[in-house]
Amino acid sequence: MILLEIVYYAFIAVVFIQVIFYTFFFGRFSFSKIEKKPSKKVPVSIIICAKNEAKNLKSFLPSILHQDYPNFEVVLINDASYDDTPEIMEQFAKQHDNIKIVDVKNVEAFWGNKKYALTLGIKASTHDYLLFTDADCKPVSNSWISEMTSHFNNEISIVLGYGSYQKIKKSFLNKLIRFETLVTAIQYFSFAKIGLPYMGVGRNLAYTKEAFYKANGYVNHMKVRSGDDDLFINQIATKKNTALSFSEESFTSSIPKTTFKSWFIQKRRHVSTAKHYKFIHKFLLSLIYSCNFLFWLLATILFVTTFNWQIVLGIFLFKTILQIIVYNYSAKKLHEKDLVYLLPVLEVFLVIIQLTIFINNLISKPNHWK
Structure with missing residues (x-):
């Protein structure tokens, strides 16, 4: 029971961090307007x-x-x-x-x-x-x-x-x-x-x-x-x-x-190449991925064990709806709206693939431009 309480509060903390990212980071682009600039016609x-x-x-x-x-x-x-x-x-x-x-x-x-x-x-x-x-x-x-x-x-x-x-x-x-x-x-x-x-x-x-x-x-x-x-x-x-x-x-x-x-x-x-980025970028990108991975892992554990499942479901839906709203505005700008309908499924696959890539890159070096 104590272990499940730790998982539960960790899940809340992860969602809190994600809400900050979706609201104050990704929202800055998602809700921004396209600024039309006059053509400079520079060579x-x-x-x-x-x-x-x-x-x-x-x-x-x-x-x-x-x-x-x-x-x-x-x-x-x-x-x-x-x-x-x-x-x-x-x-x-x-x-x-x-x-x-x-x-x-x-x-x-x-x-x-x-x-x-x-x-x-x-x-x-x-x-x-x-x-x-x-x-x-x-x-x-x-x-x-x-x-x-x-x-x-x-x-x-x-x-x-x-x-x-x-x-x-x-x-x-x-x-x-x-x-x-x-x-x-x-x-x-x-x-x-x-x-x-x-x-x-x-x-x-x-x-x-x-x-x-x-x-x-x-x-x-x-x-x-x-x-x-x-x-x-x-x-x-x-x-x-x-x-x-x-x-x-x-x-x-x-x-x-x-x-x-x-x-x-x-x-x-x-x-x-990401390991060569500046520290602040590596830290924030790692935090984003870690939270995505932990969100799905911890949510799965809590749903399977039905621990406080009503609250967990409410938090899960809140985060998912917020993410869909933010991504929808971005996808509309970039003409990728058809992807939003499959967002949870695509994200799960992407999280797993990114973890697999990380493990593979630790084991062996990838091939580059030949």
């Missing part, structure tokens, strides 16, 4: 690093080249590809004079290091404003460049965007992938809203060349094979120099993984 260099992406370049590069924007170049980085990527890049370059190709050869000291390839691409770029995306991404509108760059000013040198994944009907894995992406976006947008920006996604991210050089590029974490987006932003982003772009016209859309194994490997790489 922009779009950076795309591709490794064996011939098929995706053929499909998605036209959506970038046809952007409604007066002055931009596309820097295509061929990172030691062994498929038809170089030939596809050359074909596009013959048709468009605003394409610049950077051919990266494998160097022993930087073998398979995407940050090395990106650094060469950034150095070769012409303009001071850099906009990053991936070869398997496409902007959802022809105003993507305008929307992302409209946030730059004398103080703002970083713009965090949203990179969505395409919807696949009748696929639970697709919903799980998109839910994890939504949760991650809610977190990094919300943290930025309260003045603690900690990451961005390379599928849709912008910053100035001056900010890149001022931070000595990726030097501080060059040996960490992943993190060209989140670790770099974690290093340089502040309350004053970071802006958010979450209007629908600023989104990009990517091809999601179609097998659980490939997605699991991808997430292992992403999670492995």
